[in-house]
Amino acid sequence: MLEEKRQKLIQDIQKAERLLTETKKTKETTLLRFNTLQEQIKKRKQLIQTLEAEVQLSEESLTNVHHIIQSLQSDVDKLYREYGQMVRIAYRQKLSMGRIMFLFSAHSLNDAFRRWQYLKQYDRYREKQAHLIQETQSSLQIQFLELEARKQEKQSLLETTQQQAGHLETELNQKNQLLKTLKSDESRLLSDLKTKRKAHEQLNSAIEKIIREEMAKARKEERKVENSAVVNAAAETSSNFEGLKGRMSWPVKSGTITGYFGRQEHPSISGVYLTNNGIDIRTDLDATVQCIFQGEVVGVQFIPGYSSYMAIIRHGSYYTVYSNLEEVVVKRGQTIKAQETIGKVRTDPKTNAAEVHFEVWKEKNRMNPLDWLATR
Numbered sequence: 091m092l093e094e095k096r097q098k099l100i101q102d103i104q105k106a107e108r109l110l111t112e113t114k115k116t117k118e119t120t121l122l123r124f125n126t127l128q129e130q131i132k133k134r135k136q137l138i139q140t141l142e143a144e145v146q147l148s149e150e151s152l153t154n155v156h157h158i159i160q161s162l163q164s165d166v167d168k169l170y171r172e173y174g175q176m177v178r179i180a181y182r183q184k185l186s187m188g189r190i191m192f193l194f195s196a197h198s199l200n201d202a203f204r205r206w207q208y209l210k211q212y213d214r215y216r217e218k219q220a221h222l223i224q225e226t227q228s229s230l231q232i233q234f235l236e237l238e239a240r241k242q243e244k245q246s247l248l249e250t251t252q253q254q255a256g257h258l259e260t261e262l263n264q265k266n267q268l269l270k271t272l273k274s275d276e277s278r279l280l281s282d283l284k285t286k287r288k289a290h291e292q293l294n295s296a297i298e299k300i301i302r303e304e305m306a307k308a309r310k311e312e313r314k315v316e317n318s319a320v321v322n323a324a325a326e327t328s329s330n331f332e333g334l335k336g337r338m339s340w341p342v343k344s345g346t347i348t349g350y351f352g353r354q355e356h357p358s359i360s361g362v363y364l365t366n367n368g369i370d371i372r373t374d375l376d377a378t379v380q381c382i383f384q385g386e387v388v389g390v391q392f393i394p395g396y397s398s399y400m401a402i403i404r405h406g407s408y409y410t411v412y413s414n415l416e417e418v419v420v421k422r423g424q425t426i427k428a429q430e431t432i433g434k435v436r437t438d439p440k441t442n443a444a445e446v447h448f449e450v451w452k453e454k455n456r457m458n459p460l461d462w463l464a465t466r
Contacts, residue, residue, distance in 0.1 A: 092144050098466070099137040106130035106346045109372050112442055117275055118282075119441040124268040124357060125348040126372055127261060134258045141251040148244040155240060159233050272358035279359060289395025294367065297411055297449070300389035300402050304409075305453055328406030331383055337464050338382045339429055341412055341448050345373035348445060351458040367456045368411065368449030375444045377435045379412050382463070387424045398436040411449035 110126050113119050272279065308324065349370030356362040381403055389402035393413065400413035403426060416436040420426060435444045450457045 092140055092147065096137065096140045096144065099133050099140060102133045102346070102466070103130055103137065105344060106133065109346055109443070112375070114440070114442045116440070117271070117278065119443070120268055120271050120275065121279065121282075121357070122348065122372075122441055122443055122445075124265065124272060126346060127265050127268065128357075129346050129348060131258065131261050131265060134254060134261060138251060138254050138258065141247055141254065145244060145247045145251065148240060148247060152240050152244065155233055155236055269358055276359055279356075280362075283356075283359075283362070283364075285395070289393065290367075292395045293393050293400060293413055293447075296389070296391050296393060296400060297402065297409075297451070298454070300391075301409055301451060301454065304388050304404055308407075324406045326406070327385070328408060331405045331408045334383065335462050338462050339380070340371070340463055340466070341379050341382055341410075341432075342371055342373040342377050342435065342446055343380075345371040345377070345446075347460075348372045349447075351456075351460065368447055369459045370445050370447050372443060372445050373435055375437050375442075376416075377444055377446070379415060379432045379435055379446055380429045381412075381426045381432055382410055382428065384425075384427050385410070387420045387422055387426055390418050390420065390422055396436075399433065401432050403432075407453055409451040409453075411447075411451070413447040413449075414445060 106126055106129060110123060110130070113123050113126065115123070311324075347369055349366050351366055351369055353363050353365045356364055383403075383405050385403040385405040387401060388404045388409070389400070391400050392398070393400050396414055398413065399415040399418045400411065401415065401418050401420060403410045403412075412432050414436050415433040418433040420432055426432070435446045437444045448459050450459045450462050
């Protein structure tokens with residue numbers, strides 16, 4: 091389990107590193123690089139914690155193997171002593187013809203037969219003891235090999251942990267440098283922020299308008315008795331959507347979160363807060379954007395402030411929003427399946443970055459998309 095988590099974190103870090111490499115190093119991309127790097131640092135810290143937990147488990151495993159070896163060695167020593175005693179007794183019996191005299195001193199034929207059986211059992215017991223010694227020694231050898239493997243594993247984990255700690259220190263220094271750059275460029279950032287807020291308002295107004303229209307349409311349908319089947323289908327879709335909470339596929343196959351849901355303080359401008367109605371996912375250039383759950387396309391609109399398209403999918407009383415799309419391959423009224431293509435993410439020519447914005451609504455209420463998506 092820990093090893094799987096470690097491998098997943100390493101993959102996430104490698105993705106973030108690649109995305110950072112693809113990002114143009116200009117003043118305009120400083121905040122994007124800062125956010126991407128911050129997510130990478132978060133993953134790096136998680137990786138170090140996972141490695142430390144693996145080292146701890148490895149140490150516990152080493153202790154257990156040591157105890158097993160000690161126990162097996164004790165068993166081998168005991169078996170050797172017992173076997174040695176039997177060999178010495180048997181040797182003395184052969185020298186003194188004790189076995190033959192033991193048989194011939196029997197009081198009757200039945201007594202001689204029983205004595206012969208006893209000697210056979212004694213021989214079989216000696217053979218069993220010899221075999222048991224061999225098996226125990228073999229187990230001991232296996233445990234010695236296991237011990238060496240565990241030692242190497244622990245050493246490898248320790249070296250990896252040290253390497254990751256070095257990478258983390260470098261990244262923290264890079265983060266501090268980017269933060270200084272951001273602080274020195276406050277006027278431009280405020281201007282950009284003003285532009286982004288205007289674009290955000292355009293997007294939000296478009297989303298709210300479409301959702302209001304759909305809610306009004308749903309209420310109208312509810313009042314029609316003959317359309318009760320439609321109402322029941324919508325309720326079932328809502329229930330199915332809720333049932334998959336925390337297990338839905340992501341709108342893109344791979345990516346790094348650069349913007350989280352809710353209200354957060356700006357990383358460099360004191361007293362300025364950013365409100366995000368969804369999450370922002372930095373992904374591969376020209377990445378395909380997919381629907382997370384079956385539903386109906388209820389809106390496709392171009393948002394001038396973002397120079398990109400937005401699509402809204404209805405899932406009963408729930409809505410998912412996919413924005414910052416270069417192109418859209420679905421149209422309003424179309425039924426769409428889970429993981430079916432909606433469009434292609436837009437690449438910002440100034441930053442060379444592809445970032446999809448994703449939201450989840452329940453009627454008029456905004457929800458945290460990360461509560462609905464499967465853990466990566």
